[in-house]
Amino acid sequence: MKKPEEQFLDYLARKRLKNTSQRMTILKAFLRQKSHLSTEDFYLQLRKKHPGIGYATVHRTLKLFSECGIASERNFGDGQMRFEVNLGNEHHDHLVCTDCGRIIEFEDQQIEKLQRDIAHKHNFFIKDHRLELYGLCSDCHATGQQSVS
Amino acid sequence: MKKPEEQFLDYLARKRLKNTSQRMTILKAFLRQKSHLSTEDFYLQLRKKHPGIGYATVHRTLKLFSECGIASERNFGDGQMRFEVNLGNEHHDHLVCTDCGRIIEFEDQQIEKLQRDIAHKHNFFIKDHRLELYGLCSDCHATGQQSVS
DNA sequence: CACGATATTGAAAACGGTTTTCAACCTATA
DNA sequence: TATAGGTTGAAAACCGTTTTCAATATCGTG
Known part of the structure; x- marks a missing residue:
């Protein structure tokens, strides 16, 4: 099992996407949080430390995480999209x-x-x-x- | 087990709500369809026969069905709310x-x-x-x- | 039956979260 | 370091849901 960081960088390389400081910042923050935060909440959290990063970028990057397999989208029916880290192997x-x-x-x-x-x-x-x-x-x-x- | 029509009429009476022609029309159409239609699709369907009934009324009435127990809201994560008839007793x-x-x-x-x-x-x-x-x-x-x- | 209080209706606007647009700006590569 | 092409943030667009509001219908009462 590859580490999430690698997995993400590999995905970027494979898709000829670029490794930007924003993406790395978001990745680190995302891996650190272990909760099921909504995009909105995650963005607000992140903004405290990194006021320069916009909502659109956060949103786009979370979708990248989902695409490359290090995150899963969840929807608990409250109208907010949530992302969670894919830790292991087992579904939960x-x-x-x-x-x-x-x-x-x-x-x-x-x-x-x-x-x-x-x-x-x-x-x-x-x-x-x-x-x-x-x-x-x-x-x-x-x-x-x-x-x- | 009361019939859905009764259940709805009882609910209206209990809440001092009114029995309107639109509500009855929507109720009949809703009970007839056995699928899991989204509000939008149900409205479009209904509009063919009853062009006078507005989306807002359909939406409000479906919520009433849900409140009185004859329907359940479903959310399959596609961003559309769906309503289904509560037929029996068993959850499915x-x-x-x-x-x-x-x-x-x-x-x-x-x-x-x-x-x-x-x-x-x-x-x-x-x-x-x-x-x-x-x-x-x-x-x-x-x-x-x-x-x- | 007619009245009047109150609920309901449909159209349009507001809402809330997501997604796109776009010009300025990076990043990677040669 | 030049350049092609991806990325960014702000703002706007989007899309389904919910609310607003003036006109209308319903229901209990006189």
Whole structure:
């Protein structure tokens, strides 16, 4: 498994794209954050340290990350695109707290297996999948109190 | 289990909302279609027979369906909101063909069970979930040919 | 049945996030 | 270092969703 930096540089070379300071800055910041930030949030975060980098560049660079395989686009249905670092090998899914926004990752080989079975039954070739459980995380339902808004 | 029409009328009464001809027209059209149409597509479809009904009304009425429980909002990550009729009782998930757009429904009690197990392990209270498998349906990968576009 | 309070409608505008445009500016290569 | 061609940031365009608003329809009441 190649390191993300290499993977990105290789991709740039292969596509005859250029290695710019902005792209490197964004790459470093992206690898450092381990959360599931929306483009907007990531941009705001980045802007604190690097006010010169524009939103368009951030957006374009995140898409490059996705294209070269070091990131995945996620969409939790809140109208914002999110990018997450592709760490390992294993696919993982998400628990999304609808109260505080916390996102918990999990993986389950049994579920993955059942998904393959279903695809097979329908003669369907799976390219990707997503599984998200929406609800209240331990912090938000523990005490019985819920947001009243 | 109440019939969808009743369920909707009850909801209107309960909320002191009014029973208008547009709402009834949209309800009938919505129950007739069994697909997973986007608001846009549903509106275009409806407009053929009922040119007088505006997009805003369609949109607002579909949201009412969702609120009163006879419809569910779906989001397959293509930037369009989709509504589907809530037929029965059982939750179901989707196979989405990325080539022809076909959507196949399925349900699997084992997967549902595993999801509950995972939620329990994380002390997470599930309100909703979604599982989508993206790939090629039997028609689109059977012959080995893929869209070239 | 007619009235009047209030909800609803359709068109257009506003909105919010994403994507494109474009002129100025870099980067890589020779 | 010259140059061709990719990149940048700001602003505008875009696209689906949501709101606004004046005109209209509905429903409970007198």
